[in-house]
Amino acid sequence: MDMDVFEELSEPSRRYLLKEMLDGPRNVSQLVESTGLKQPNVSNHLSRLRSRGWVRASKVGRQVYYSLARADIDEAIRNYLNVERLRREDVDLHALSKEYAKAAIKGNELACAEIVEKTLRSSYGLLDVFQDLLGMAMMTIGTWYKVEAIDEGQEHLATSITERMMFRVSQFYGPKAANGMVAVLACAPNNWHAIGLRMIGDYLRYAGWQVLFYGSNTPIESLVREVLDQAPHLVMFSCAAEEGVPDTLAVMRQMKRIRAGSGVFILGAGGPAVQANLEKFREEGMDFSARDLRSFAGELLPKIEACIDSGSKFDWRDRSNDSFN
Numbered sequence: 001m002d003m004d005v006f007e008e009l010s011e012p013s014r015r016y017l018l019k020e021m022l023d024g025p026r027n028v029s030q031l032v033e034s035t036g037l038k039q040p041n042v043s044n045h046l047s048r049l050r051s052r053g054w055v056r057a058s059k060v061g062r063q064v065y066y067s068l069a070r071a072d073i074d075e076a077i078r079n080y081l082n083v084e085r086l087r088r089e090d091v092d093l094h095a096l097s098k099e100y101a102k103a104a105i106k107g108n109e110l111a112c113a114e115i116v117e118k119t120l121r122s123s124y125g126l127l128d129v130f131q132d133l134l135g136m137a138m139m140t141i142g143t144w145y146k147v148e149a150i151d152e153g154q155e156h157l158a159t160s161i162t163e164r165m166m167f168r169v170s171q172f173y174g175p176k177a178a179n180g181m182v183a184v185l186a187c188a189p190n191n192w193h194a195i196g197l198r199m200i201g202d203y204l205r206y207a208g209w210q211v212l213f214y215g216s217n218t219p220i221e222s223l224v225r226e227v228l229d230q231a232p233h234l235v236m237f238s239c240a241a242e243e244g245v246p247d248t249l250a251v252m253r254q255m256k257r258i259r260a261g262s263g264v265f266i267l268g269a270g271g272p273a274v275q276a277n278l279e280k281f282r283e284e285g286m287d288f289s290a291r292d293l294r295s296f297a298g299e300l301l302p303k304i305e306a307c308i309d310s311g312s313k314f315d316w317r318d319r320s321n322d323s324f325n
Contacts (some may be wrong), residue, residue, distance in 0.1 A: 025171045067174075091123070131293045138159070141154075169202075175206055196235075
C-alpha cells in the first residue's frame, strides 16, 4: 500500500465505501444506494482508491464491480474500524458446508453469502473456503442428486449460486503479482460439470497466472485453435461423467499431436471419469491429475512452475494417488 490507512479512512465518504466493500464486490449503483453519496462523488473516490492500490475493478457482463484489492487491505480496514474477526476454531467449515448446501438448493443466495462472509471473517484462506466449504457443499449436492433427493433444476441452481460465491471469494483475496505463465482450462464436448476446474482456474489466477477458462462443452476444434494461438504453459481438462470420456480423450489426442509438433505445455486432466480411466488418459499424454484442489496447489503447482521456469520436462513419478475432483 502506498498510502496511510488513517488518511483514507478518516475521510467519511471513503470510509463508507471501503466498509461496504468489506462485504464483497459492489458496483457504483449499489454503493450510491448503500452510502447515500452522489454518483459523481462515488466515482471520484473510487478512482482515487484505485490509483492508490486499495480498490480494483472487475467487469462482469456490462457491470463494473469494485472490491478491495488484497487481503491485507481488508485486514487494515477491519482493524481500523474494529470490525469483528472470528476465530477459526469458532467456525466449523464441515457444518457450514452442509448449511450452505441446504441453502443453495433452495435458492437462498443471501444465506449462502452470509456463510461465505462468515468464513472470510475467520481468516480462512482461499484453499480452505474453496475446498472445505464450497467444494464439500457441491459434493454433498452431487450426492443428493445421484440418489434423487433433489432434481436437476436444484442442482443447477446451487451451481449458479456457487459460481457467484467463488467470484466473491476470489475478489476478496486478489491476485499475486503476474508470473507470465498462461493456462488454458476447459471441458470437451459432452462435459457439463466445470466447478472443480473453475476452482483450479481461480487458484491459478490468485497465484499470478493468466487463465483462459473456456468452461463446459467446448468444441474440440475451438480448443485446438486456442491452444495453437495462445501458446499456453499449462492445459487442463475436466471430465466428470463416462459419457464425456470419448470426447475428452479425443481432445487429449489432439493436444498430444500439438506437443509432438511445436507445442510445449504441461497437460493435465481430472474428474471422476478420468480417475476411472487413468491408463487411457495417460496413453493420450496426460502428465498429471491431482487428488483435489489442495494437493494441486501444494504438491503439483510448485513442480509445474519449476519445470516451466527451468524449461525441463514435467515428470510426476508418484502417480499412485492420482485423483481430481
